[in-house]
Amino acid sequence: MALQFHNSLSRQTEEFTPLRPGQAGLYTCGPTVYNVAHIGNFRAYVFEDLLRRTLKYCGYQVTQVMNLTDVDDKTIRASRHAGKSLAEFTQQFKDAFFADLQSLRIEPAEHYPAATEHIAEMIELVGRLLARGVAYQAEDDSVYFSIERYPKYGCLVNLDPAQSRSSGRVRHDEYAKESVADFALWKAHTAEDGEVWWDSPWGRGRPGWHLECSAMSMKYLGPTFDIHTGGVDNMFPHHEDEIAQSEAATGQQFVRYWLHCAHLIVEGRKMSKSEGNFFTLRDLLGQGFSGREIRYVLLACHYRQALNFTRQSCLDARSALQRIDDFIARLRQTDSAENRDGNPSVEPEETLCQRAKKDFKEALEDDLNIAEALAALFNLVRDGNRRLDQRRMNGREASDILSLLHDFDSVLAVLEADKGEEVPAAIEQLAQQRQQARRDKDFARADALRAELAEQGWSVEDTPDGPRLKPSG
């Protein structure tokens, strides 16, 4: 089966054929660095990570670009409020963002261009749009893109202005524009911008928000590239405007496949600060959830489906991961055992592994059908456990399954425990003392040691393979 994606542009699932064979150019809308990103933001970044890893899994060489929006209304307003320079203010949130990406095991992109470092490219793009006659400088000195002079406007979201109703978000201070629908390419400097401005042929000012994505994506990926992603809320106006200004400037198709992920809601309601259901990744880590548990929750829901993020879903993820962890531990035990060549299974494990791998890959190729991919993984876990129970697996077979799980994990990145989940040496020692007491049939001492472990926040479980320690609570 060939790799296929649901293209927002055509609203159909299409086979993915890259511009250059074997290579995939990917532009993923990144954060506006005016605060710490919330869990809804990370839903999008985890989706993009799954996309990136799937492309690589399917043999593509990926060039991913993720922008950092470090100049816009919000960053300027917030930095002035904080009494810091724009650069100093945004830096802390850039740092926080990259730390969070690491917690969620999101693979780094090839490029993280910041808007403030690409002002020249944006100015150049505005110049081309003016030269082409689709932009104009208004009385307020700002430069706007004219929707009227670009007939193709609206190809992504299919909006009929006559039928539209204002959502109340339209700003009423933009009288300078020829038409309400026109959007800013270059915003003339105002008092509220403070120290933030750059010189341009149209005077001091700063770039409009949409412009950075066009300028930077084309710089790193070329005038036409394969895939552009973002949240559904970015389809309009952001992506619509990107298409307009990019294609008007180059006369070429901008993006070939648009992929948009649905929103995340929390406990069934839209996440918002006023509802009190607003979470950052740090909040969740502080509640005792690990990065990979959160990653699993964000990953396990198909990207075009609204994700209902709940405390229960985090606990479910923990249990599901525990099931895989336990299976891996059993396989390692078998792999390291002496029966490397003994006890062959009745049927060759090739069948088991081959089927799992085929199901897993085909699921991902089908527009990132993660639910099917995880089903393939869990079927392997169940079938493998059954064989282990029946003593129908030798070390070589266990080793093959471990390799396959490792292969799956190049896409999922949830199978290895986080560092914080490791057991401290002192706790390990107590558990071993208890194990010795059990061997000596000194159960009173064993129970006392168990109580002591509990006091230190660890529970101990006696499995056929020896004691297992888990943080309690």
Place this chain on the structure above:
RNA sequence: GGCGCGGUAGCCAAGUGGCAAGGCAGAGGUCUGCAAAACCUUUAACACCGGUUCGAAUCCGGUCCGCGCCUCCA
């Protein structure tokens, strides 16, 4: 009002014309100094009403319910 998405077991969630995946929770069993865990097995579902078809969760029409967007929110 316009554009779009969705309603599958207690919960989450695949499947889009032919015996309804998977995860969590529940139940039974195995194992076990005790406890717990783990593993195996297993219960249970297609919003409603019509239509097309040999056959519909899947296609078509309608109804009800929920959600998103409609100018700078992933």
